Structure formats: C-alpha cells, structure tokens
Amino acid sequence: xxxxxxxxxxxxxxxxxxxxxxxxxxxxxxxxxxxxxxxxxxxxxxxxxxxxxxxxxxxxxxxxxxxxxxxxxxxxxxxxxxxxxxxxxxxxxxxxxxxxxxxxxxxxxxxxxxxxxxxxxxxxxxxxxxxxxxxxxxxxxxxxxxxxxxxxxxxxxxxxxxxxxxxxxxxxxxxxxxxxxxxxxxxxxxxxxxxxxxxxxxxxxxxxxxxxxxxxxxxxxxxxxxxxxxxxxxxxxxxxxxxxxxxxxxxxxxxxxxxxxxxxxxxxxxxxxxxxxxx
Numbered sequence: 001x002x003x004x005x006x007x008x009x010x011x012x013x014x015x016x017x018x019x020x021x022x023x024x025x026x027x028x029x030x031x032x033x034x035x036x037x038x039x040x041x042x043x044x045x046x047x048x049x050x051x052x053x054x055x056x057x058x059x060x061x062x063x064x065x066x067x068x069x070x071x072x073x074x075x076x077x078x079x080x081x082x083x084x085x086x087x088x089x090x091x092x093x094x095x096x097x098x099x100x101x102x103x104x105x106x107x108x109x110x111x112x113x114x115x116x117x118x119x120x121x122x123x124x125x126x127x128x129x130x131x132x133x134x135x136x137x138x139x140x141x142x143x144x145x146x147x148x149x150x151x152x153x154x155x156x157x158x159x160x161x162x163x164x165x166x167x168x169x170x171x172x173x174x175x176x177x178x179x180x181x182x183x184x185x186x187x188x189x190x191x192x193x194x195x196x197x198x199x200x201x202x203x204x205x206x207x208x209x210x211x212x213x214x215x216x217x218x219x220x221x222x223x224x225x226x227x228x229x230x231x232x233x234x235x236x237x238x239x240x241x242x243x244x245x246x247x248x249x250x251x252x253x254x255x256x257x258x259x260x261x262x263x264x265x266x267x268x269x270x271x272x273x274x275x276x277x278x279x
Contacts (some may be wrong), residue, residue, distance in 0.1 A: 004096070004181075005182050005269060006272055011029040012035050034069070037071050037072065039071075072084070075107050096119045098122075099121070105136055142179070144183065149169075184213055185212040210269075229273055240263060240264060
C-alpha cells in the first residue's frame with residue numbers, strides 16, 4: 001500500500017491530458033495527482049473523467065511506493081457526484097483520492113461510501129474546513145491533510161503570503177500531528193521563481209510539512225532536494241534507531257541527548273526515506 005508519509009512531492013496533471021501522466025515518473029516525483037477539478041475546464045470534465053477511468057484500469061509500471069492519485073470535484077457539486085458515480089461503476093479504482101475544499105467528515109464519508117476504502121488526502125481550503133481540521137484528520141480513511149492556500153486566502157479575505165497564512169498553515173500541521181498523519185503544503189504558484197520555491201519549501205518543512213504539492217515538473221527537483229535527508233541527518237537518524245533498538249524501547253542517549261519515542265519515529269521516517277531513495 002502507498003505510504004503517504006514518505007511522499008515528498010506530488011505533481012498535479014490535468015486528467016484530460018493523458019500524454020502528461022508519465023511526466024511525474026520522468027522527473028522524480030513520488031507521485032502524480034490526476035486532476036478532475038481546478039485543472040480542467042467545464043467543457044472538458046467528461047473527457048477528463050473518461051481518461052482517468054481508462055488510466056486507472058491499467059496504470060503504467062512505477063517504482064514501489066509511487067502514488068497515483070485522483071483529485072475529484074467537490075463531492076456535493078454536480079461534477080463531484082458524476083465523478084463518484086462513474087468511479088463507483090469503474091472496473092478499477094484509484095487507491096489514493098484527493099478531496100478538494102473538504103469542510104466536514106460527512107464529505108469524507110460520502111466519498112468512502114462510494115469508493116470503498118481509498119486513502120484520502122483532504123484539502124482544507126476554507127474557514128469551515130480549517131475549523132473542522134482535527135475531526136477530518138481523525139477519520140480512519142484520511143492519510144494526509146493538504147493546505148489549500150489560495151482558496152483559503154480568498155475565503156478569509158486574506159493575502160496569500162507566508163506571514164498572513166502562517167496560522168492556517170500551522171493549524172493544519174497541528175491537526176495532522178494530532179491524528180498521526182501527514183501534512184502536504186500548497187503548490188508554489190510562480191513556476192519561474194526557483195529561489196522562492198526553495199525558501200518556501202524549506203520553511204514549510206521547518207513548520208512540520210512532509211510534502212509539497214507541485215504544479216510544474218521543473219519544481220520537483222527542488223522539492224525533492226529539500227525533503228531528502230542530508231548525509232549528516234541520515235547518519236544521526238541511523239544512530240538513534242540503532243540505540244533505541246539496542247535499548248529495546250527503553251530510554252537511551254544519542255550524542256549526549258535523551259531520545260524519546262517521537263524523536264525515534266522521526267528518525268525512522270528519515271531512514272525509510274533514504275532507503276526508498278536508494279531503491
């Protein structure tokens with residue numbers, strides 16, 4: 001099963017452009033999100049839906065752990081209902097589904113009732129969604145929360161800047177941590193500003209995000225570099241894991257510092273990321 005906690009970068013691809021689907025594999029992303037929502041205009045919705053169904057019926061070979069996800073339209077809209085009904089009758093379903101503009105557990109449950117048991121990435125893109133963040137994160141099918149910054153800023157009447165949206169960004173990280181799931185950061189919209197992308201990704205990582213969504217293939221290398229452990233970080237993580245194992249789960253020290261369970265879990269994820277990168 002796809003482990004969303006090890007995903008560093010997911011690349012959005014319009015579902016009506018099937019020739020672009022393999023691009024995420026070529027540029028080193030950890031997954032691709034075939035988009036039925038914002039990336040597809042109203043006249044192309046039906047064609048996009050058909051292309052996505054055809055794709056998930058026979059997806060191409062991909063490395064272990066690579067995530068093929070599908071972003072639906074909002075489940076209470078006409079196009080969202082069409083998505084659910086089409087998928088309900090499909091011979092094969094995506095294992096990971098992204099729900100846009102999620103505002104309640106009820107919306108998650110509607111998707112799950114129609115689609116079986118996909119892993120859900122719930123995008124929080126409104127004040128109502130932010131207020132329900134902990135409840136949404138606690139649903140057993142939700143594996144990640146996503147920060148939908150542009151729509152959230154519009155809903156709040158706020159500026160889409162780091163300082164102005166820091167509370168919302170932090171709130172999503174806190175809700176995800178409470179549920180023990182991952183937090184995915186909003187795409188960086190200026191595809192030509194590599195330095196800006198790097199700085200925002202580094203700041204998001206420092207805040208607690210484990211992945212940044214991407215809207216252009218050229219963004220993947222920068223995001224991967226930020227979220228890939230540096231050699232000294234990996235060495236420390238391996239010492240922590242080894243010491244904890246040797247202590248059989250008891251208290252231990254590494255480099256003069258006490259090690260507890262949250263530190264060990266972080267170190268284990270770092271080691272797993274490195275192992276996946278080397279595979």
